[in-house]
Amino acid sequence: MTAKLQLNSDGKIKHFLSIEGFSRAILTEILDAAESYSEMATISSKKVPLLRGKTISNLFFENSTRTRTTFELAATRLSADVLNINISTSATSKGESLLDTIRNLEAMHIDMFVVRHALSGAAQFIAENCAPNISVINAGDGRHAHPTQAMLDMFTIRQHKKKFAGLVVAIVGDILHSRVARSQIQALNILGVNEVRVIAPKTLLPVNVEKLGVVPYQDMQQGLEGVDVVMMLRLQRERMNSALLPSENEYFKCFGLTQEKLKFARPDAIVMHPGPINRGIEIESSVADGEQSVILQQVSNGVAIRMAIMALAMQSGG
Amino acid sequence: MSRVLIKNGRVIDPATKLDAIGPVYIEDGKVVAVIQERADFKADEEIDAQDCVVSPGFVDLSVRLREPGYTRKGTIESETRAAVAGGVTSLCLPPDTHPVIDTPAVVEYVKDKAEMAAGAHVFPLAAMTQRLAGKQLSSMFTLKQAGCVAVSNADAFIDDLQVLRRAMEYADSHGLLMIFHPNESSLSLGGCAHEGVVASQYGLPGIPGAAETVAVAQCLELAELTGCRVHFSRLSCRGSVIKIQEAVKYGAKVTADVAMHQLLLTEEQMRPFDSSFHVLPPFRSEQDKEMLVQGLIDGTIHAVCSDHQPQDVDAKLGAFQETEPGISALETLLPLMLKFCEENDVSMTSGLAAITYQPADILGLNKGRLVAGADADICIFNAQYPWQINAQNWLSSGQNTPFWGDQMTGRVMRTLVQGRTVFELT
CATH class of the missing domain: 2.30.40.10 (Urease, subunit C, domain 1)
Known part of the structure; x- marks a missing residue:
């Protein structure tokens, strides 16, 4: 369903809402395109005229500085005009519906929406209900998907490990509430890694998680044994105030990534985190800033990946 | 004449x-x-x-007419006409109208409107607690005199078990049946889909089956304690059927129904984020559905209702989670029942029993039969x-x-x- 919605009649990307349903070939095409944009970022003239005259609207119903900034930068480097709209503080708080907001922006002849929303499925809803010439990129919807984040993670893994076959990847932390984890799991499986593990207490794992194509672990040592990639997730502070976890201390003790625990992974394992980091809660500073950490590369790769996805989506006749 | x-x-x-x-x-x-x-x-x-x-006209135990209070979604006239177009000639109206059916005035209003509409017979259910707030008992006797056929708290929660117990004792004092929708609020609040594979995959906040089975278990205990006759409305879980089966074996005076769509659809058949599948209780797993089917066949479940809940367009436009639950179901009751009978090798007579005399008998109505004098x-x-x-x-x-x-x-x-x-x- 989602897959059908995301591709146009020629099988090209029209919307980018979820990793689900994309083929390995399409994901690889995105990674390859990102590679050329990534090389471009190191030269002095960083702009290409690919999307000149196009208007891209960043529709953020939920705050996010980092994701919005990289999308903005990506659009600017493709020479598009960017309209940032922070809706958490405007229309919908006045009772305007999601659809009305979209209709108003359509009337301003926007070519692409980059959407972040607190509810799962919001990006798909917009894609299904907006004018047919508009492309929608999901910048995170509820607990459902954050596909551009997952793609930049895949890009970073490929930079370091060259190929996906044979890799063992562990995702650690709040899988239950994480759109990042859901998209990562799908991307890793489509790209053909050997095994995806999730490490978390049961309170932070969705039911039937193994059906998503992962092996669940409750013990960090066992879960990290022999892994090539450790992907940490951000733990939202508000989870501490519910019945999900007893305390930050205990969480760190069990699931925080320390130098000591990292030793269970392969010696050449890389450590990733989508940011922003809670130092001393899910990850120790010496690991976050350490030799195996590729966290800042993820941030730089975010721009290249988003350029690649936006360019591909707009070329499909958007 | x-x-x-x-x-x-x-x-x-x-x-x-x-x-x-x-x-x-x-x-x-x-x-x-x-x-x-x-x-x-x-x-x-x-x-x-x-x-x-x-066939005898169908008897439907759960039909929202949306009037009074929500006439943008439907009216007594429009929905009783839809009812007869679907073959439903008698229906129960849950008390969650606005105002709530907790005064005789609202009962009179509903009856008058239904009479004018001249569609299906409308049998209002009385709120168990005032304004359905789960605190103070409603004037059940007065409401019964006004024409209510049973009491119910609809989908509103009674969090305090002592209140539920007293309400059941009081209902039984006046010979009233309690229609109970089992749902433990602390386990289900915030959820919008069955806590299972599909919700996990799409990141939808889940409602575990235990939200229903825990409430069934509690209510069965209170039924035994109070002697109140209980009818469980719109079951969705395997565990609920098993618990009721067990209780009936030991003499419990309880009956149950299931919504027609729960016998045909599961979480797996939901189109991702399609709000027309947003329904409460949610579509559950294949094993749940199989047990509901079996429960209907073996007589643990006595009736099938439409669980008709018409919505206006806006109520269903949005991200899945923020849309309102419910399916407009009166007009599909018959074709879906026929489909169910065919899929499960059930005779048409048995299928029709669950939408005619069996629900009528639960309420003690002289309906759902084709015999001289009916x-x-x-x-x-x-x-x-x-x-x-x-x-x-x-x-x-x-x-x-x-x-x-x-x-x-x-x-x-x-x-x-x-x-x-x-x-x-x-």
Whole structure:
């Protein structure tokens, strides 16, 4: 369903809402395109005229500085005009519906929406209900998907490990509430890694998680044994105030990534985190800033990946 | 008054296990004879039911009419007309209208409007607690006198078990049945889909099956403690059926129903984020569905309701989680029941039993039967009739159904209420 919605009649990307349903070939095409944009970022003239005259609207119903900034930068480097709209503080708080907001922006002849929303499925809803010439990129919807984040993670893994076959990847932390984890799991499986593990207490794992194509672990040592990639997730502070976890201390003790625990992974394992980091809660500073950490590369790769996805989506006749 | 003859039809009366081709004679709104020819009968109106089934009109235990209070979603007139178009001639209206059915004035209003609409019979349910707030008992006796047939807290929670206990004791004091929708709020709040594979995959906040089974278990205990007769409304879980089965074995006075769509759809069939599948209780797993089917077949579940909940367009427009739950279901009750019977190798008579005399018996209504002396509430349907659900042939104000646009088999051709034709397919 989602897959059908995301591709146009020629099988090209029209919307980018979820990793689900994309083929390995399409994901690889995105990674390859990102590679050329990534090389471009190191030269002095960083702009290409690919999307000149196009208007891209960043529709953020939920705050996010980092994701919005990289999308903005990506659009600017493709020479598009960017309209940032922070809706958490405007229309919908006045009772305007999601659809009305979209209709108003359509009337301003926007070519692409980059959407972040607190509810799962919001990006798909917009894609299904907006004018047919508009492309929608999901910048995170509820607990459902954050596909551009997952793609930049895949890009970073490929930079370091060259190929996906044979890799063992562990995702650690709040899988239950994480759109990042859901998209990562799908991307890793489509790209053909050997095994995806999730490490978390049961309170932070969705039911039937193994059906998503992962092996669940409750013990960090066992879960990290022999892994090539450790992907940490951000733990939202508000989870501490519910019945999900007893305390930050205990969480760190069990699931925080320390130098000591990292030793269970392969010696050449890389450590990733989508940011922003809670130092001393899910990850120790010496690991976050350490030799195996590729966290800042993820941030730089975010721009290249988003350029690649936006360019591909707009070329499909958007 | 008028004398009506329905001839050439296949007459099915599940209560008497009658299934034969022959006439039905109606006089002054009552059935006077079934199958036996009456040569002396002079009909004012003859209805040819060739190729059709003549069945008792359907009795539906859960139908939201949306009036008073939510008339943008539906009215007593629009929804009782949809009811008879679906063959439903008697329906129960849960008390979660606005204002709530907790005063005789609201009962009177509903009855008057229903009478004017001249569609299906409407049987209002009384709120168990004032304003459904779960705190103070409603004037159940007064509401019974005004015409309520049972008490219920609809989908509103009674969090305090002591209040629930007292309400059950008080209801039983006045011989009132409690219709209970089992749902433990602390386990279900915030959820919008079955806590299972599909919700996990799409990141939808889940409602575990235990939210229902825990409430069933508590209520069964209170039924034993208080002696109150309980009817469980709209079960969705395997565990609920097992618990009720067990309780009945040890003599519990409880009955149960299931919504028609729960016998056909599971979480796996939901189109991702399609709000027409947003329903409470949610579509559950294949194992849950199988147990509900088995429960209906073995008699643990006595009735199938439509769980009709019409919605306006806006209520269903949005991200799945923020849309309102519910399916407009009166007009698909019959074709879905026929489909269910076919899929599960259930006889048409057994299928019809669950939407005619069995629900009527739960409420103690003299409905759902085709015998001499019964009210002539009759549904004449063609079980093979193909049709497509679309705006041209849909009467409910709510077009919110996951079956919208689908091809259906089986259609109500004519519906009579007390001998008078209230719906005829044109």
